[in-house]
Amino acid sequence: xxxxxxxxxxxxxxxxxxxxxxxxxxxxxxxxxxxxxxxxxxxxxxxxxxxxxxxxxxxxxxxxxxxxxxxxxxxxxxxxxxxxxxxxxxxxxxxxxxxxxxxxxxxxxxxxxxxxxxxxxxxxxxxxxxxxxxxxxxxxxxxxxxxxxxxxxxxxxxxxxxxxxxxxxxxxxxxxxxxxxxxxxxxxxxxxxxxxxxxxxxxxxxxxxxxxxxxxxxxxxxxxxxxxxxxxxxxxxxxxxxxxxxxxxxxxxxxxxxxxxxxxxxxxxxxxxxxxxxxxxxxxxxxxxxxxxxxxxxxxxxxxxxxxxxxxxxxxxxxxxxxxxxxxxxxxxxxxxxxxxxxxxxxxxxxxxxxxxxxxxxxxxxxxxxxxxxxxxxxxxxxxxxxxxxxxxxxxxxxxxxxxxxxxxxxxxxxxxxxxxxxxxxxxxxxxxxxxxxxxxxxxxxxxxxxxxxxxx
Numbered sequence: 001x002x003x004x005x006x007x008x009x010x011x012x013x014x015x016x017x018x019x020x021x022x023x024x025x026x027x028x029x030x031x032x033x034x035x036x037x038x039x040x041x042x043x044x045x046x047x048x049x050x051x052x053x054x055x056x057x058x059x060x061x062x063x064x065x066x067x068x069x070x071x072x073x074x075x076x077x078x079x080x081x082x083x084x085x086x087x088x089x090x091x092x093x094x095x096x097x098x099x100x101x102x103x104x105x106x107x108x109x110x111x112x113x114x115x116x117x118x119x120x121x122x123x124x125x126x127x128x129x130x131x132x133x134x135x136x137x138x139x140x141x142x143x144x145x146x147x148x149x150x151x152x153x154x155x156x157x158x159x160x161x162x163x164x165x166x167x168x169x170x171x172x173x174x175x176x177x178x179x180x181x182x183x184x185x186x187x188x189x190x191x192x193x194x195x196x197x198x199x200x201x202x203x204x205x206x207x208x209x210x211x212x213x214x215x216x217x218x219x220x221x222x223x224x225x226x227x228x229x230x231x232x233x234x235x236x237x238x239x240x241x242x243x244x245x246x247x248x249x250x251x252x253x254x255x256x257x258x259x260x261x262x263x264x265x266x267x268x269x270x271x272x273x274x275x276x277x278x279x280x281x282x283x284x285x286x287x288x289x290x291x292x293x294x295x296x297x298x299x300x301x302x303x304x305x306x307x308x309x310x311x312x313x314x315x316x317x318x319x320x321x322x323x324x325x326x327x328x329x330x331x332x333x334x335x336x337x338x339x340x341x342x343x344x345x346x347x348x349x350x351x352x353x354x355x356x357x358x359x360x361x362x363x364x365x366x367x368x369x370x371x372x373x374x375x376x377x378x379x380x381x382x383x384x385x386x387x388x389x390x391x392x393x394x395x396x397x398x399x400x401x402x403x404x405x406x407x408x409x410x411x412x413x414x415x416x417x418x419x420x421x422x423x424x425x426x427x428x429x430x431x432x433x434x435x436x437x438x439x440x441x442x443x444x445x446x447x448x449x450x451x452x453x454x455x456x457x
Contacts, residue, residue, distance in 0.1 A: 006062025010044060010055055010086065017045040017092075028087040031074040032134070033337050036418050038080050040067065040087040047092045049165055049173060049204040056202065057171030059086060059448055066169075067450050068198040070111065070137030074144055075337055076417025078197050082452035088202060090139055096120050097205070104210045105162060105179055110139025110203050117208075126210045129154035132413065133320045139203045144415040145195030149319070152238075152372030153245040153278065154211065156413070158194050165205035166193050169444040179207060192439070197415055198450040200443045214278035217245075219312045220288055222295045222303040223270040227251065227355070229299035230271040231348035234371045236294040238344055242287055246276040247372035248319055251355070254326060254366035254379075261325035262318035270301065273371075274319060276312075319368075326366045326379045333364075334384040336392045340403035341375040341412030353402045354378050361395045375412035421456045 001009070011018045019025070020042050029039040046052045059066050065085030072079055081087050094111035101124050108117060115135045117128050130141060132148035138157075140146075142164070147156035154160065163177025177183070177190035193200060224230040234247055249272070250258065256269035273295070277287040284307070292303045306312050318325075327335050342350040351367060358365040358378065369376025380395055382388040400410045400423055410416075410423040425433055437455065 001058075001061045003062045003064055006058045006064055007042065007086075010042070010058050013054060013058075014044050014046070014051070017047075019043045019045075025087075028069050028072070028089065029080065031072050031077060031079045033075040033335060036077040036080045036082065038082050038084065040081040041084045043069075043087045043089055045089050045092050049093075049167060052088065052167045052202055052204055053171045053173050055086070055088065055171075056167050056169060060170045060446060063446055063448065065448050065451050066202070068139075068143065068202045070140030070143075071113065071135065073134040073136045074140065074417065075339070075414045076144075076411070076419040078144060078415060078417040078450070078453060080418065082418070085448070090137065090202075090204070093139075093204060099124055099126070099210075100179075101126060103179065104212070106208045106210055108138060108206055108208065110142075110206065111137050112139075113137055114141070121210065122213070125213050127213050128160070128208060129211055130157045130160055133323075138206055138208070142194050142203050142206060143196065143198050145413065147370065147373075147375070147413040149246045149248055149276075149316075149370055151370055151375075152247055153243060158191060160209045161190060161194060161206060162209055163207035164190050164193055164203055166201040166203050168201045169446065169449050174201070177207060195415065197417065197453050199440060199454055200449060202449075215280050216278075216284045216307065217312065218277045218284040218288055218305060218307045219315055220275040220277070220291060220303060220305050221267075221272060221315065222292075222300040223255075223268055223272045224299055225270060225301060226299060227271045227351065228348050230273050231351060231371065233273060233295045233298045233300065234347065235344055236298065237291055238372060240290060240294060242290050242294075243277075243279070244275055244287065244291065244372065245278045246274070247370075248274040249367070249369040249371040249376065250274070250319070250322065251351075251367040253364075254322055254368050257325040257329045257366060258318050258322055261328050262314075262321055264314075264318055274315060276316075322366070322368050323379060326381065330364060330381045332384060333381045334389060334392065336380045336382065336389075336396055337414070338378040338380070338396050338399050339375070339411045339414040340400055340408055341373070342403050342406045342408035344374045346406040346408070347371060347374050347376070350403055350406055350408065351376060354399050357395060357398045357402065361391060361398075363391060363395060365395075370412070373412070374408070416454045418453060421454060424454070424456075
């Protein structure tokens with residue numbers, strides 16, 4: 001069976017759910033931020049794991065490239081089908097298959113979104129804590145090894161997945177992991193697939209670890225005259241063992257943008273930390289006071305508490321809208337988001353170096369970060385021209401290089417995709433990269449799974 005015959009067979013299998021409509025194809029040609037754009041030859045909308053299996057069997061036989069697609073919120077070009085072929089849109093696989101409140105776990109399909117799941121879980125007194133900000137699908141979060149604002153307490157998606165159902169390149173359906181909290185048998189296939197960016201298989205079902213909704217959630221915000229004071233506060237809070245749920249940072253440029261965009265009253269455009277504390281009424285109060293003491297020791301200009309749901313929601317909505325707030329400061333400009341992570345002890349130096357690099361570039365940028373684990377993002381705004389994009393990419397590479405020199409990594413949560421491939425060798429070394437390629441070749445010998453991602457060919 002050649003490629004054309006395989007495409008015809010797929011069309012026959014899916015009927016109206018096999019689309020070659022130009023608008024549908026173009027809507028699956030890119031993700032949210034990376035400028036890479038390439039439309040697939042067709043988009044297919046499966047509704048079961050078995051349908052994904054049949055489709056991949058056809059694609060394997062016909063040598064058709066396959067790109068998985070969820071909400072399209074990825075930032076490194078993961079969902080751009082650079083080799084054409086078929087994009088597999090998993091958004092119709094959005095069923096919550098079961099919740100076990102006693103064991104704090106749930107089984108869902110890959111197209112379930114974070115907000116959809118948490119809305120369903122609320123009546124069970126449970127929640128899923130991994131919060132990248134956008135309402136992405138949880139299958140996409142697994143594929144890119146997402147994390148976000150709650151990572152400092154609850155871990156990344158990696159720590160909150162117990163098992164997976166995955167369809168391999170030849171259509172084989174594999175179940176990895178299970179419902180138990182630990183296992184000492186066999187290779188850890190679950191975590192091999194987490195972060196594989198659709199290059200080893202397509203995740204269709206996920207067994208998730210859940211958490212009880214805290215008795216009380218408290219938030220706090222404090223601003224600093226000096227950037228270093230804010231970052232040293234983060235280091236001090238972590239070293240003191242204060243069990244914060246979130247610590248977020250925004251520099252003065254980002255705060256100015258967020259104040260204007262989200263209409264935040266009472267805030268000033270200075271380096272700012274946002275905290276969230278989970279626990280009982282007594283423990284939250286204690287955590288807040290301990291964090292305040294650390295912040296004041298490092299020059300905090302103020303420290304405000306909020307436990308009311310409305311006030312907290314507004315605060316965190318503004319944080320989640322930071323990307324759009326920054327873009328609104330330069331209408332018509334392009335945007336590129338970096339995603340570096342360094343050891344906590346190097347965080348102040350890394351952010352100061354990033355600030356200096358931005359100043360040298362002559363471009364405008366804002367900085368935010370999930371700084372409780374050393375992860376920060378520089379949102380680079382550039383004139384939407386070829387030359388402007390080149391300047392932005394040059395700045396991105398400089399910031400990534402600085403992070404590597406401090407013992408960091410090129411990505412804390414966005415993944416490799418297209419944008420970070422050139423740094424993989426430097427971060428991991430030739431032997432580790434060779435091992436990754438060996439795994440890729442074994443599971444996808446015809447190279448059809450999301451080609452052009454992770455590895456520089």
